[in-house]
Amino acid sequence: MQPMPTPAKKKAPPKTAGRPAGGAALTKQRIAEAALAQIDELGLGAFSMRELAARLEVYPATVHWHVSTREALLAEVAATVMAQVAPPSGKLAWQAWIAELFRRCRAAVRQHPNVAQLLGAQLVSNGSLPIELVEGVLAALTEAGFEGEPLLEAYNCVIAAMLGFLTMEFSPLPADNTQAWAEELRERVHTIRPLDHPVLTRNLPLLANKAFILRWDNGSTVPLDSSFERHVQMTIDGLEAFARRVRPG
Amino acid sequence: MQPMPTPAKKKAPPKTAGRPAGGAALTKQRIAEAALAQIDELGLGAFSMRELAARLEVYPATVHWHVSTREALLAEVAATVMAQVAPPSGKLAWQAWIAELFRRCRAAVRQHPNVAQLLGAQLVSNGSLPIELVEGVLAALTEAGFEGEPLLEAYNCVIAAMLGFLTMEFSPLPADNTQAWAEELRERVHTIRPLDHPVLTRNLPLLANKAFILRWDNGSTVPLDSSFERHVQMTIDGLEAFARRVRPG
């Protein structure tokens, strides 16, 4: 089998350079959508610029003409997924607004779980999240009574709580998912020595594959619904306690 | 320049197959250490098995004889970094134990910030964290009065709070760090429209490069010390509120 220079996969029409005659010109938007689809299907680990180009039936260099870099494209994808997460402002009390934000954010990530690792674990992607989200959180926290340094701290805690949990809940399995690894971890979890780790041993049925570090499936297969709800509640409780410390009475 | 088959970088001694005569045999441990050093220097994005092999002065295949896969090696590295984070048990009240755990964990990650993204954002690495950490958190939460389903929930909230924050604080910059991106984000942050985002605008000096989503440096350059301390406090306050809900009185 000789190398295949043509990007087209089937019945390759004779291609020529220059802007295509049909209105189907390639745009940054279309590329980001195709990238998201590819990531949804295969995961971020298997995502490649070359295969993306192949699906769009263009040469790899063409994609680069529009997006500059792989990292920038992924940031674009992350931004797309998170575009609509901020609830409308001015309708809810600050506690309810934050709870709503958390839930909407999780809903968005659940539709595209493979982008989760971009959100918290890449500064580029993180930096491309919608500014409405930032403004909304700040407004809610201001309503809660925070200002100055405590406002910064509360804001960071909220964002970390939200994106941090989701990053972990949907963190990807090993690429070579022949379950060999899952079997090994399952084995490891079930052969814990009772005398050294009594609490863990006692609660094993409760924890196995449902608790962080003890999981071999991620949130796509085994969602952590109740833990997430509790996390929302804990975050708000924590914020209220913080507010009381800062502004007593 | 012709291809360089020899792995040795300088004054290549004549190499022969088979176990080396000198006691300097390659081990999984030594490989993991070298990998960690390489990640510390160049970042996870620039880490490669081939360069690792070159530094160890062996062929790439030799590394694979010991570690099976790149992902497994990275999990090993993560485990190494987190090996000693769990505080000794039985000496501290549960609140103090958890606070101590958070701080020790952050101290460990600060020494090797480039492994941060492994901890929360990869199920393999997450699954290889020390079991003492798990047992310790469970013991603390049991002392706090949690059992059954609430114990699972509280545990997940604690782990997510801890690793989630650190994953975000130390999330890596773009690989091609010619500051072009940083300049762009800085620009974006400083040209926010005041009428659309009043709270953000008003607090910009406080937030710029110190708040998530508004940063162009990560925790290695601009540590979020006070926010992290607050996060510890908020987590414990949240847990106490949760405990009160579960076990009133």
Added chain:
DNA sequence: ACCTGAACACCGTTCAAGT
């Protein structure tokens, strides 16, 4: 302005063969 065609400098992993 937008795309082709080809090249450059890399990857992780596998495998027969050596000692």
Added chain:
DNA sequence: ACCTGAACACCGTTCAAGT
């Protein structure tokens, strides 16, 4: 058991050249 030497099947990105 442990390692060499080479190959396989990929990558992201760049660049001259076309239209």
